[in-house]
Amino acid sequence: MGISVLKLGGIAVCLLLIWATVALNPLGIRTAAAQSQTPDTTPPQLALPGSITVESISRQGVAVTYVATARDVSDPDPPLVCNPASGTVFPLGTTTVSCTATDAAGNSSSGSFPVTVRDITPPTLTLPASFKTEASSRLGALVIYANSASDTVDPGPVVVCDPLSGSVFPLGATIVSCTGIDASGNVAGEHFVVTVEDTSMPTILGRVSPSPNANGWNNTDVAVTFTCSDIASKIVTCEGDSTLVREGNRQSVGGIAIDSAGNIATATLTGINIDKTPPIVVIKSPAQGAEFLLSEPVLTAWEVRDTLSGVDKATGTTQTGLSVDTSSLGPHEFSITAIDRAGNSTTASLSYTVVSPFADFVIHNAEVALEGGSPRDEFLVEGTFRTGGFSNGINMPNEAITVRFDGFTQTIPAASFVRESNDLGFKYDGASGGITRFIVRDDGQFLVKAEMLKLPGVGLSSPVRFSLRIGDDVGQTDIGLGVIGPYRLERRQTRDFFGTVVSAGEGILTAKTNAGIVSVAVTPATSIRMSHKPEAGLSDLIAGDLVAVSLVEQDGEFFADKIVRVPAKTRNKHVPGEVVAITDTHITVASTVPEAAPVIFRRAQNTPVRFHRGESEIGVGAFVIIGAVRDPLTGLLSTEAKEINVIPRKESTGKAVDGDPADGLNPFNQAKIVGVLEGIDKDGNWIVNGIPIAIGPLTQLDEGLTVGQTIKVHAELMPGGRLLARRTGKTAKGSESVGETKLEGVFEGIDEMTGDWIISGLNIRVGVTADTDGFPSLGQTIKVLARLGDGGSILVREIENRLDSEYTEAGNSVLKLQSAFLGVDSQGNWEVNGVKFAVDRSTRLEGSPTLRRTIAVEAIRQEDGSLLARSISGETPVGRLSGNRAELTGVIEEVLDNGSLVIQGVTIARGILTESEGDIQTGDFVEVEILIQRGGSLLAMGVVLRDESALRDYPGSSPVDMQGILDRVDPDGTLTVNGIAITVGPLSQVKGSLISGAGVSVEGLFAPDGSIMARELRIRGRRAALGGVQATIQGLVEEVIRNRSGNARAIVIDGVAINLETLTQVKSGLDNGTPVLVRAFIVDGEFVAREIEDIDTSEDPPTMGRFVIKGSIDDIDHDDQGQPEILKLNGRDFVVSSMAITGEAPVEGSAVEIQGDIDDGVLLATNIESERESTENQGRIEFDVQGAITSIINDENGNVAGFAVDGNRLSLRTLTLFDGILERGMVVQVAGIVSEGQLLASRIKQIEEST
Secondary structure (H helix, E strand, O other), rough: EEEEEEEEEEEEEEEEEEEOOEEOOOOEEEEEEEOOOOOOOOOOOOEEEOOEEEEEEEEEEEEOOOOOEOOOOOOOOOOEEEEEOOEEEEEOOOEEEEEEEEOOOOEEEEEEEEEEEEEEOOOEEEEEOOEEEEEOOOOEEOOOOOOOOEEOOOOOOEEEOOOOOOOOEEEEEEEEEEEEEEEOOOOEEEEEHHHHHHHHOOEEEEEOOOOOOOOOOOOOOOEEEEEEEEOOOOEEEEEEEEEOOOOOEEEEEEHHHHHHOOOEEEEEEEEEOOOOOOEEEEEEEEEOOOOEOOOOEEEEEEEEEEOOOOOOEEOOOOOOEOOHHHHHHHEEEEEEEEOOOOOEEEEEEEEEEEHHHHHHEEEEEEOOOOOOOOOEEEEEEEEEEEEOOOOOOOOOOOEEEEEEOOEEEEEEEEOOOOOOOHHHEEEEOOOOOOEEEEEEEOOEEEEEEEEEEOOOOOOOOOEEEEEEEOEEEEEEEEEEEOOOOOOOOOOOOEEEEEEEEEEEEEOEHHHHEEEEEEEEEEEEEEEEOOOOEEEOOOOHHOOEEEEEEEEEEEEEEEEEEEEEEEEOOOEEEEEEEEEEOOOOOEEEEEOOOOOOOOOOEEOOOOOOOEEEEOOOOOOOOEEEEEEEEEOOOOEEEEEOOOOOHHHHOOOOOOHHHHEEOOOOOOOOOEEEEEEEEEEOOOOOOOOEOOOOOOOEEEEEEEEEEOOEEEEEEEEOOOHHEEEEEEEEEEOOOOOOOOOEEEEEEEEEOOOOOOOOOEEEEEEEEEEOOEEEOOOOOOOOOOEEEEEHHHOOOOEEEEEOOOOOOOOOOOOOEEEEEEEEEEEEEHHHHHHHHEEEEEEOOOOEEEEEOOOOEEEEEEEEOOOOEEEEEEEEEEOOOHHHHEEEEEEEEEEEEEEEOOOOEEEEEEEEEEEEEEOOOOOOOOOOOOEEEEEEEEOOOOEEEEEEOOOOHHHHHHOOEEEEEEEEEEEEOOOHHHHEEOEEEEEEEEEEEEOOOOOOEEEEEEEEEEEOOOEEEEEEEEEEEOOEEEEEEEEEEEEEEEEEEOOOOOEEEEEEEOOOOEEEEEEEEEEEEOOOOOEEEEEEEEEEEEEEEEEEEOOHHHHHHHOOOOEEEEEEOOOEEEOOOOOOEEEEEEEEEEEOOOOOOOOOOOOOOOEEEEEEEEOOOOOEEEEEEEEOOOOOOOEEEEEEEEEEEEEEOOOOOEEEEEEEEEEOOEEOOOOOEEEEEEOOOOOOEEEEEEEEEEEEEEEEEEOOOOO
């Protein structure tokens, strides 16, 4: 039963329902059957979970879902309310859930259950992975690492690790254990491993003791010690200490260090240079014990050599090439001290004596008796002497006297003489076997008689040299003696004198001498010698000539036996120095010559005094240059001052203010410039070819010099590169190449900005084409051949590294020299490019030697070391013309109005110097020697008629053989040599690579148009084949030369410079000391690298430079035995070792492979092998046929164009060689080549048929 509330028409109606079956009527209204109801008093039944325990997922707790239900007997779904409800986030801990259910009858029931939220999950640790670290000391390493923990509930769990971060961990592996704990006490534990290891190499340092000097050299044994250390481990091995006792450069010592961890380190000390040997000093001049006349110019010559470290400096009493001190009488010491770069020193010293020549020394009587050694040979000499103007007098008996007669020499000590009883002089009586009697009178008469032991059967050779020295006064002469019996010589009086010619003619020579005017008879037998004219006569002598005359007495009369014209010495002499005393009548000057005594000059009231460059006073301390005059007979300097020049005080270097030289030209800093005088700038400098040249007060100027003239200037290179003119004059037309410059100076280094070489302060440009002797050493004297470029720059053509002096032992071999004739010195010696040759009556003179022209000299070395010319050959007038030579043979087709010849269409001019045989006419068969002039014009030097029977040797063409310079190579293959077109065809043989500027020799035929058809063209000289001479070089890089951009432009290996070009492939760091392999070729004497790469030295490190050269030999220098001494390939010299050649000796033009060593810039060939013939003709198909001519083939003009031999058609060309006329049936042998399918005949030879 229930109660229902209905709304009917908006009115509430309460119905008491009785439980019954409800049915729906058709209107859808519920109806129920009435049923009886019982009241409900039973509460619902609850179904609750027991206790619930869940894990918290955050610090807020966790959402808990549970199931709680209620049942009721009367209410199928009694409402159930729980608090907290299911799905609510329960906090940590236990929460009681209370539930209440109420049924429809209002019955209710309640219940509860606990929900527990707890945290039992340990925290999560974040640790590093196991790792390794390097030990920083022997304690290990300081290790810092990161660690952390996270927890879903506890925001700050605690992490504890052991060992702690920031602790020092020992070597080896250490386990780091970490524990994390959250607020609930949950614990997590993990670990990682830290390994401290030692992988660093130990440190090894080497040092040498003693340390090298500033030049990098030691002169004692060198101790090498190594010290080893390691930051982490201890050192277990440290070895390598040693002491170097062997001399050598670039030595090395290695050391090794090993630590306890097994790490190994090595160190090598390189570049240890030891030289314990002092340098060698050779004094060539003056000689020990030599005697020189007072003020005699005696040049020193000494040489210092050191083969290992090199010479650092050498100082002497007088520098080499300068005069020794002969300004004072008596003994002098001369010494040279040389120090090498290692500090070893050597001092060589000697003594010489300065003596005064007798003004007059005459032998009146000489007797010699040679008894063949039994008992003794004797001589007697009587004569007179007169002391010279510089003598300090003879103080008998307190003077020592020395007599020399042939090989006999004896000195009578001072105080050995006694006064003669007649009081006329002093005498000496000696023992047998020497001077037995010597008398010297107060008036200058003397007599010497001596015994000298000679070998049995050996006589004297006339003339006999006799000399007498009394104190510091000397005289010397030759005594001519005639043989009158076995070992006996006749008495013969001679008299020698110097004089100035007064007149010469009609058999009488009159001369002015110290004794007055002397006239002597001259006979046809008199020998008259002049330096420039060996076959001279009396008429060749003129007044004023200085002559030396030897008189001979015969039959009581004197006549001239020999007259020699002495080249005049320089009359004027300038003496520079500082004034130390001055009066109205005298001036005393301290000479600039070291240790020379002051020189006193007389001065008169009218002696001119000239002031220069701001000077206005003369007094003590002033620097002056005294002009004086030489005595023409003795060469001694007069004591009378002719002029006094006052100039600014000199500096200690021997240079004046602004760098002007003290006196004369510095021999090591000279320049010779030939060019056009363009003008004078605002500073007074002369401009020659763009170069400013200072003109000083001492500059010697020729008269008549004007702007626009070609002049020649001798100048001195001053510090900073300034040029100071010393002599300036006109240039003989054609005698010099305009703009050519010859320099000699000291190499001072490389300009870092421009790369120019610095020679005594002057910058010069050294390009890839310059011919050098390798890179010079700092301070080394070098000789430069150059030309003047645009703007006054100096462009180098050739550089020669010169030694301080040269030394050659005397011998009898012939010396051949070809160079420029520079003149004749004061002694009559001919100077040929710095080499002096004596001439006498035996010297043959050919041609016309001309100053500054090339001459050829053949000479032999004399006993005193000088060179005596056997023959001197000069050029003919035609030979001096510039150009190149050719020869042409053919028939003269026409003689033009101007005299020119036309031969096979080629025009050859004839000049006034053309030498011709007979009358040359049209139709003559001639041979012409041709000079090819600049521009290609042809000038006949000589025309020779040839026999017409020789015509068959030159059918239809004119042969030519010429040499010249390859001007250019055109794209069509045409060449131009000296302005003449050269055609190269299939039959032409070209030997070498065609490069502009190369020297060539051409053999071929002249074509009608004036060109030359080449049969053979050979490239010669240094440009014969660019890259044709290949080189492989290995060694250590000593130096890298860089340009101003810092790029390497050359490297140096054992003193040999190797240039780098843009296309050079560099596979190396190019560090100093790096072993490298260089593949290069030689261009104009220089190495140009093609490729550079490092060498693996782990097995066999190079100890010295090595090279391999492949190419053709241009030239060979031979030694005295005819063996190859120097090979030249493309301008580079290779010194040949005595063991280098095992087979046939190489010849010029042969291909060779050269292996050898490099030592301080010298390329020493140790093995030379001939290469197989070059492959020049590869690609040429050659043939050789023989047979009878079956047919002749003519061209459209009827000329023979070919022929057939046994069915083979052969073509003719202009270059085809044939002796005769081709006819059918003729048996011939034909050689030729195959070209474009044709058989081209190069040579045809007729074969005589066998009978």
